[in-house]
Amino acid sequence: MVNKVILLGRLTADPELRQTPNNISVTSFTVAVNRPFTKGAERQADFIDCVAWRNSAEFVSRYFTKGKPILVEGRLQVRSYEDKQGNKRRAYEVVCDNVSFVEGTRPDGPSGTYAAPAAPAAPAPAADTGVAYSNGDVGDFQEVDGYDDLPF
Template identity: 60%
Template sequence: MLNKAILVGRITADPELRHTPSNIAVTSFTVAVNRPYSKNAERQTDFIDIVAWRSTAEFVCRYFHKGNAIAIDGRIQVSNYTDKEGNKRRRFEVLADNVSFVEGKNASAASAAPSESAQPQAGAPVAFESGNMDDFEEIDLGDDLPF
């Protein structure tokens, strides 16, 4: 069996880092993903809930903000629960195993909310699976890109 989700979209709100009672980092955010065009139809967008844990959550909260494009590699998780009115509900979300930058700093700055956090430039290491935040070094390429 295989459960794999690969998404590319834009973050709809600034991710916020939270911690469980046992001090495990977690963040939840929503990504807007465009559907392919259909003939004579408006473009439709799906809003997909994402959950990231531990160092991936810390990475997302440090480098991604509202409007930033993000690539997510993960798996779909389904949860069943009962709402306040006693109705049975089902929730679908993607657990992010790996996140990547999709665009460079200058492209994302136009769509992102102002932030003091610097974002890596194009050409810098752009993916994060697991590891330590100290493994990353920001590289300033300015506007001198090779393409």
């Protein structure tokens, strides 16, 4: 059986580090994950509760704040409990096994907001050889003899 959850989203609030009576670090947070977008439709997101323990909890509370992207790997856990009115309830949350920064993000100024790195500059155009590779003309290609030298 497999119970594996991978989320890529943004924190909805600043995580708050707490300690259990046995001095174990824990933090709970919610990750907003965008649903697949359909042209012409309104964007939607799912808000998924997560809990991190020990070093992961300390890492999240130290380096992540509201709005920052986060990658969470863990497992789905379902807890049953009784509310104050005596009703039986269920809570679904992702127990984090691994939490990490989203690759390709970096701090952008003193506000601490994150932005994707700038795209590299386009290479300088090559000298005009009269060959247009983007037009899809098969005459742009030439046949290669001797397939014995190919590395695959």
